[in-house]
Amino acid sequence: MPNEHYKKYGREYYQKNKARRIEANRINQERYKQEWHDYKAALACAHCGASHPAIFDFHHVNPDDPDKKHVNRLIKDRCYAQAYKEIEEKCIVLCANCHRIHHYNEHHEQKNPPAAVPAEGAWEEANLLHGE
């Protein structure tokens, strides 16, 4: 059966090349890792200008984007090309400090002023109850 012959041949070829492919893959992964390190080493925080490969966060400009992906997650999953694309199209680069401050401010701006305004009618109701 010619079909069997090809199957067998294919299997042998696969086995023979398995070790070589694993090695090539490992070398590629090392290269991608190094490139990622170099990429980060060349960045600077958009807010304070600090620069060190260990400090960066990638802040999504649009937090409601349903397709946003965590850059560090992509890197962990070795999706390097996707990570670069995500950063360049959707993120600003901030150091960990500026990133925290950014979200802290965001949080406080949203929480503080509106909560202080009582709902309409709340005063009258409160006074009525008090008078009883």
Ligand SMILES: [Zn+2]
């Ligand atoms: Zn910064």
Ligand SMILES: [Zn+2]
């Ligand atoms: Zn953020």
